[in-house]
Amino acid sequence: MDFQLTGDQRELIAATEKLCTQLLPLAKEAHEGEKRGDFAPLQKLRKAMAENGLLGLNMPTEYGGMGLPLLDTLLLIQTIQKVDSTMGGLTHRTSTGAIGAILELGTDEQKAQYVTGVARGDIGVSIGITEPNAGSAATAMTTRARIEGDEVVITGQKIFISAAKAHHYTMLYCRFGTTGRASDIGAVIVPHDAPGLTIGNGSENMAGERQYELFFDDCRIPKANILAEGNAFGKLISVYNSERLGSISRMLGSAQASFEFALQYVQEREQFGRQLADFQGLQWILAEMKVKLEAAQLLTYRAAANTAIGLPSPLETSVAKVYVAQAAKEICDDAIQLLGGYGYMTEYPVEARYREVRGGSIYGGTLQIHKNMIAGHLLKRKNSQWAKGKE
Structure with missing residues (x-):
């Protein structure tokens, strides 16, 4: 068993650190913009990182990712986070974040739309699991999805959703059944402009990042946005x-x-x-x-x-x-x-x-x-x- 990094890995780490150091001014602007509620600088940083191969590190090249093994991906997330937390968060969420579930469980059409969009820096995807009464007891979630024709109607609430106002979608854990068991749980991809969805003002955590509440009041999304329909927890x-x-x-x-x-x-x-x-x-x-x-x-x-x-x-x-x-x-x-x-x-x-x-x-x-x-x-x-x- 070899515990040493390869020469290629060391070169990749060094090149990544150099790139991120050059992008630091953009990262500082993005961080300050987020605090003001202005996400344009963050989108500018997202695109710059994508152009430099710093997003979608372990996403397949066919979807615009870098195609790196998970180990190399984690080495670079660590390196990028060491330079700057805003960039570290972007790389993490576009590589090992919610997009991984779409890559693993999504249809070909979903992968082409969302994985490619994330890897190219066009969109961001949050993950929605926690609820006011379902933290460590995640399977106690009550947010429910019911299918009506070609639509899915969602009711419920999520909390502590990172980057919700800076992102365009949330990969949402929800119940498709009514048994109250984990077997009811599946997931959908919710556009942040969906009717019936309200994103709260959020709260700032001690790391200086805002986390948001999502409220679903008969929120309607296309049936094609179902990622996993029950029995998927x-x-x-x-x-x-x-x-x-x-x-x-x-x-x-x-x-x-x-x-x-x-x-x-x-x-x-x-x-x-x-x-x-x-x-x-x-x-x-x-x-x-x-x-x-x-x-x-x-x-x-x-x-x-x-x-x-x-x-x-x-x-x-x-x-x-x-x-x-x-x-x-x-x-x-x-x-x-x-x-x-x-x-x-x-x-x-x-x-x-x-x-x-x-x-x-x-x-x-x-x-x-x-x-x-x-x-x-x-x-x-x-x-x-x-x-x-x-x-």
Whole structure:
């Protein structure tokens, strides 16, 4: 087993970092525009990234993607996130985001329209799973779709939808049946201009990204927009493991950025007439940060490398998720500590990196849910969290 990156992978990482550094001014404009509710700069950045081959990394070339293996895709998501979080989010959502479910489960017509549109930077697709009363208990969702002739009529609500106002569609998990069981759940592709859909004003999370509410009041979409009509929750979650790995790679990129900044800082900053790097206590912190970063990367790369034989392993994905989320928080927190008072200031980048990784312990399944799944695999049993009679 070879744990080293290939020469081609190293060249790809270096070229990607150089490209993203050149695009930083556009990324800053896009971020500031989003905060004002102006998404034109973001669309400009999206197109520039597409032209430079930074979107749809693992999407097939026949649909305008780069056709990279998942491992290479995650390496580049980490690299891009290290340079800038706005660009990291765009690459993640167009490579390992909701578009992956359309690629895996969609019709030829859906793939041609949505996968190609995303890879070319023409459109963005959000994912809609969480509801006010269905967070970790995702199968408790009540958003319902019913078929009426050539249309699907949707009622319900979703929350915490990332980039909804910057995107053009949402890949929506919803119920086609009325049994209340997971077998009712399927998915549809909802245009954001569909009648009966209202996108709320949203709230800003601690990473500075807005997340939105979606309200469906007899929202009507074409029947052709059905991605999976019921009995599809297992398939959707299997594909969702790729999205989890993309999110994990963003955490790695932020942790790497914090580590590299702190490493440089302690070699420049002096106290007591010596570099901070001369103090053994701080050297140990750096060493621990490096060990955590390397271990976190290897667990993520293992899960990605094994996708050559299919979709990501749920166990390997959960193991990577739990470790990376914890390690990334600790690495970013240590970077703040190494910078002292400056680390706590917004003028320095490390406090923002901590805020970026903190959500990783919640989104994509909380750490506690993933630990339950790991334990269930080890014990070969289904660890249901439902109260008796509620399954």
